[in-house]
Amino acid sequence: MLVFDELKKNDPQLRLVALVLAAGLCILLAGLWWVQVVSAHEYQSHLETQAYRTVRLPAVRGKILDREGRVLAENRPRYNLCLYLDDLRKQFDAAYGQLFRQARDMQKQNIAAQEKNLGRSLTKAERKQLAFSTAQLEQLHEQARLGVANDLVAQFSQQLGQPLTLDAKDFERAYETRLALPYPILKNLDDVQIARFEEKFTGGLGTDLDLESARVYPSGTTAAHLLGYVKLDTDSVEGEDSFFSYRLPDYSGMVGVEGGFDAQLHGRAGTESVLVNSQGYRQSENVWLQPEPGHNVVLTIDLDIQHAAEESIAAHQGADARSAVVVMDVRSGDVLAMVSSPAINPVFSENPPAYLNDPKLRPQINRATQQNYAPGSIFKPIIGLAALEAGLDPDALVDNPGYVYVGQRHITDLAAPGQYNFRRAIIHSSNTYFITAGLRAGIDNIIRIAEKFHFGERTGLPTRQETKGNLPSLSRIHSDWHDGDTANVSIGQGEIAITPVQMAVAYSAIANGGTVLWPRLVERIEPQDPASGEVATNFPSGLVRDELGVHPRNLQILHDAMLAETEDPEGTGYPARVPGLRICGKTGTAQVQDEHNRVIDHTVWFASFAPYENPKYAVVVMVESGISGGSTCAPIAHDIYEEILKKENTPIKPRILAEAK
Amino acid sequence: MVNPSINEREPKLERLQLAALCGLMFIGAAFVFSATMANASSAILPWYDQIWVRQIIWYALGLGASAALCLVDYHTLARWSFVAYWATIFFLVVVLVPHIGTVHGGARRWIDFRVFQFQPSEFAKLAFILAAANFLSRPVDELKQRGIFWKGIGLMMLPFILIMKEPDLGSALVLLPTGVVMMFVAGTPKKYLLKLGAGVGILGALFLADILFAPPALQIKIQEYQRQRLLVYFGADFASANATLEQKAEARRLQVDRSYQGKQALISVGSGGLWGQGWCKGDQTALGFLPPGAAHNDFIFSVIAEEEGFVGSILVLTLYAVVLFTGLRIAGQARDRLGKLVAVGVVTLLFSHVFINIGMNIRIVPVTGIPLPLLSYGGSSVLCSLIALGLMQNVHIHRRGY
Secondary structure, three states: OOOHHHHOOOOHHHHHHHHHHHHHHHHHHHHHHHHHHHOHHHHHHHHHHHHEEEEEEOOOOOOEEOOOOOEEEEEEEEEEEEEOOOOOHHHHHHHHHHHHHHHHHHHHHHHHHHHHHHOOOOOHHHHHHHOOOHHHHHHHHHHHHHHHHHHHHHHHHHHHOOOOOOOHHHHHHHHHHOOOOOEEEEOOOOHHHHHHHHHHHOOOOOEEEEEEEEEEOOOOOOOHHHHOOEEEEOOOOOOOOOOOOEEOOEEEEOOHHHHHOHHHHHOEOEEEEEEEOOOOOEEEEEEEEOOEOOEEEEEOOOHHHHHHHHHHHHHHHOOOOOEEEEEEEOOOOEEEEEEEEOOOOOOOOOOOOHHHHOOOOOOOOOOOOOOOEOOHHHHHHHHHHHHHHOOOOOOOOEEEOOEEEEOOEEEEOOOOOEEEOHHHHHHHOOHHHHHHHHHHHOHHHHHHHHHHOOOOOOOOOOOOOOOOOEOOOHHHHOOOOOHHHHHHHHOOOOOOEEOHHHHHHHHHHHHHOOEEEOOEOEEEEEEOOHHHOOOOEEOOOOOEEEEOOOOHHHHHHHHHHHHHHHHOOOOOOHHHOEOOEOOEEEEEEEEEEOOOOOEEEEEEEEEEEEOOOOOOEEEEEEEEOOOOHHHHHHHHHHHHHHHHHHHHHOOOOOOOOHHHO | OOOOOOOOOOOOOOHHHHHHHHHHHHHHHHHHHHHHOOOHHHHOOOHHHOHHHHHHHHHHHHHHHHHHHHHOOHHHHHHOHHHHHHHHHHHHHHHHOOOOEEEEOOEEEEEEOOOOEEOHHHHHHHHHHHHHHHHHOOOHHHHHOHHHHHHHHHHHHHHHHHHHOOOOHHHHHHHHHHHHHHHHHHOOOHHHHHHHHHHHHHHHHHHHHHHHHOOHHHOOOOOHHHHHHHHHHOOOOOOOOOOOHHHHHHHHHHHHHHHHHHHHHHHHHHHOOOOOOOOOOOHHHHOOOOOHHHHOOOOHHHHHHHHHHHHHHHHHHHHHHHHHHHHHHHHHOOOOHHHHHHHHHHHHHHHHHHHHHHHHHOOOOOOOOOOOOOOOOOHHHHHHHHHHHHHHHHHHHOOOOO
């Protein structure tokens, strides 16, 4: 072989040298084997870590629809004008080159000037001082980039006819942290701007329109409280890869349906891998997990009835009215409308208008579910039911002198003095009658029936915004409870507090023969693409929470009395009547007291159901600071029932799925 | 009368070595191309500015120079060895003078002749080999004298110190094994060498301990970047123990910066795997992770390793092995001690370069600025490697002919 025949000769030194050489090469061989074969995988992953970035691609958010498939919330494409920083590399370098040459020329001039002053050439050390530090070069780079970006922005400003500014700090930050992603300089272009852009700028230059999905609410402020709002954020949701280099932001629901059903609306984000070079510029990209779109949520809300209610409130009480309306289907528990006024804009804004925090208006509260109110006289039917169950004779007459004494306390009755039976007491809303009935029935019976209605408990709506109201518990009424307190409860004041939706459930129970239902807000959750083959999830309707267990005869008595309230011209609910529809209702005016028990306000109500023959709908209207249930709330209920009647009389439209559009 | 035809001469040139050389030159051109043409901006340079073209030109010039040298018997060359030696010493001194030597990367190693950068240290290595071979080819008994021994050491230390001052630790270091091996093969008594080895070993260990562990006051003054390279290799903390939190953070950042090159080279080599990514398809250079300035010279091996994988690295190692072992054969077949020493010197020089450079790429040796002979881009390096190999061929041509 090569050298071995020589080594057979007696040359120990060469032999040793040859051995050392061989040993050295073997060490290299072993090292290479270790690095390239054994540890190859580890180094490959190092390479990938530094050269690959993962980008989270958000999924398309599901729509929110009403029961007939009309859109309440959906996504629209939004075009942003963006700079693609990697494509601008050449411009950046060119600009930097120019700046650098300028700076160098200036430096040369500086040196020449100094030398002239000193009359000699500068020493090495002095030259070094004038040389560019890395910090200065870095600044030149920044300047170059900013210059190029500003030029482009100015160009766009001119062409699009719109003043645009570039935030230097934000731009630098984007360059340093999100180089591979497009940098937006103008968001949400309208059609004219898009047309202008396409006309003049197609073909590179490092700029393009980037497509983003924006959440829009076509019905404006309708059902805003119910829908909730979404916020743009970049956090991953459970079930997604959580290690991303960049998370493109997408929407995450806050309160309301957007919040409560965020998991279903959200879909699942996908992943894209981007190959970057050592400076972070994008070289190529590759999608390895497609995003999965979210599901549509179909609500039980009927947009027509919802609109009618909102318009009615605005027409009768103005846009600043503090009011709530709940319309329920008494047989299935479906919530057909839920209105809270004042309305808010469901589109989330970083700078909300000042009025959102107005301490009196408090527009952000969903008054239908999130606020406790004293029921006032609309609680009387429940008292009446308790009394009837306890053996009250509805025809027995109670003498009402215009007031009643409970112990030492004098309580005025707004109903005219006279003899009242059950029916008349409901029609005129007599305090005396019901206080007497309540005392006779006993607070225990009242509370037991009230518990069947599940006052003082949440109705279980999936929108994360509900208060419990207040019902004195059995232990409460057994300790330090006086007749005066019972009297208060009998007229719907004192320690009882309810929310409009609880009242709607209660009146539905009265209407449908004694079944307390769980209100249903969401009908079903279905896939966005009907062709995807996925099955929709239906939420069962008509879920029973409780049975009142009262005599049907007593309910009938109540129905008749409440019918008279709206049909009898003397009834407080007369303004609510709609020709062609027999409505049963009850007005209420509750006092609002401050800490010193002085009356500072009134909350007015109208709670009702219709039609009398075969109840189907329950409508509860509440207005804060109103005049009286009859004059303030009943007209609103009237408008709502008109709409309901109209719908009943028009032929049934087939269900339209949103996708068919 | 029968005249047996004596084969007066066997084939003149050592063909196997030449073949290996051609293989290495081809690989060199190909991978310098890959390392430098990876980014778009170099594609628009005119052809005479492109680096791989220049490399081929250097190859041609080098081959020409070595061919010219082979025409002259190496004994004649040896007679001029001391002239060459002192000339290179002169240039080594000159390059240290501030206005004449150019600074690049913190070291003053080159003299700028406009058309090319002349690096005296490369030529000094060759001159040293010739001079040392000449010096050591005296009768073996003379070598037993202490005086001669120390003169030999002095011969080695003079260029060593001058090169260290540039500073160029790598080039200076390769002189040491070359000199020692030449002395060993020449027949210097073992005990001198062993004592020398022990002394150097102890000094080296003390030196390292001082650099790594001693508090700043006691540290020997070497260049900051050299010290940092040693610290990076041993994975030691840059900041001293009692540094403030800010200083430590700063030191850590510096450490990441300094270990960047070595780390990237290692990733390049490792991610090549068994078969590599393919010629011109290496990600590390294309994406700029391997610093473009270093990819085509000191770290050319990592480019080859990434693109051709383990198979490619083995090929390169084999070609070098062929060159080195044929060199040893030439040494064995040399006509006299001068020839043997010259051949051994060249082999050791080349081996030291190869070992340190490839070792640096796979992190068994700290980062030093040593080129890989024939594969790295660099005029002086290519020229000197080819001239050195020409010297070996020279020894071969004029060897005993049986």
